[in-house]
Amino acid sequence: MNTSGTLQHHLEPLGFGLSQLFVLNTGSRHWAGRNGPLHDERGQRRLGSILRPSMLLGPLAGQHWSNEGVSFFYQAATPEAKQLAFVQAQQHAHSDVCFPYPPLGAHREEFVCPTSFWECDDELAEQLNIDEAHFREQCVTVLRERLKPGALIHDPACSTGKLIAHLARALPHCLCLGSDLSASMIRHASRHYTGANIGFRQADAAQASPACDALIIRFLNAEVVTRRDAEHLLRSLLGDLKPGGVALVFGHTPVLPAVSWVVQALGMTLQSALASRPGQLELFQFYLLTRPPA
Incomplete structure (x- = not known):
């Protein structure tokens, strides 16, 4: 049995599982954690974007990279301490979660899903729609209070279309x-x-996009693009945001860019980096960015 406060060690082999490691900054302390599967709406255990206190390992003491993998050194913590860490993170405006390592392929390159993965059928659409339910509701909550009539919301990687239709x-x-x-x-x-206020088009997010009042950015994530491409795309897309506009950055898998760094470089404001569903002791990455008015 681990005694609270004693130093512990977790070794994550180089490979796909690296992207499950995360560091939670509660505003006063950094915690090591590892994402794990939860039950989805169909009762199946699947890896998702929602984090729970039980996924925390303990307060982070250090991390090392080697040919064997990534080592997290942490202090053992009680379940009560882990729950308190989530409460503090929910209450602190500048708390965040960082996933420092992308998944690696067979040759230790950043793993990116092949283009064929995104060939949409009903089964894939159903699963993607289930995984994003909490994001849909959070987007509505944030944008309802911030957008004026006639505002343009652009989702440059709309996937099945359910989120922008919602x-x-x-x-x-x-x-x-x-x-x-x-x-x-x-x-x-x-x-x-379909509807009077919605439209779809085939377009490359890396190319020119329309100036908009709100951006839904949910594809700069592990398994979708490389970290380098994700940062480049984030900078490019934020350039399409009108003065006074808002951008929401999230996704099924960990967000790759150092969002706070990009936001600072572009003279924008990071309002928050985490969210949770009402009444739930949980966290998920959900970056709320704003561009200053003209």
Whole structure:
């Protein structure tokens, strides 16, 4: 049995599991953690974006990289201390979660899903839609209070289209545009979601995007792009945000860019980096960024 406060060690082998390691900054302390599977809406245990106190290892004492993997050194902690850490993180405006290591492929390169993975069918669409339910509600909560009638919301990697369609229904006074590089995703979205204030187009997020009042950025993540490409895309996309606009950055898998660094470099403001569902002792990455008014 581990005694609270004693030094412990977790070794994560080089490979896919590296992206499950995270560091929680509660505002007063850094905690080591490892994401693990939870039950989804269908009762299946799957790895997701929602973090729970039981996933914490303990207060971080150090980390090392070697040919064997990544070592987290941490102090053993009680379940009560882990729960308190989540309470503190929910209450502290500048708390955040960092996933420092991307998943690695067979040759220790950053793993990125092949293009064929994004060929949309009903099974993939259903799973993606389940995984993003908490993000949809959080987007509505944030944008409802911030956008004026006629505001343009752009989701430059709209996937199945369900999230931007959810926003179109919840915010009927706003215009909603969903774009995606995948033709099959756009076909799926256009077939399932229609309305007077929503439209879809096939487009590359790396190319020019329309100036907008709100940006939904949810693809700069592990398994989707490399960390270098993610930072480049984040800088490019934020350039399309109008003065006074808001950007929301999140995703099914860990967010790759150092968001606070990019935000500072662009003269924007990071309002918060974490969110949770009402009444739940949990956390998930959800960056709220704003561009100063003109």
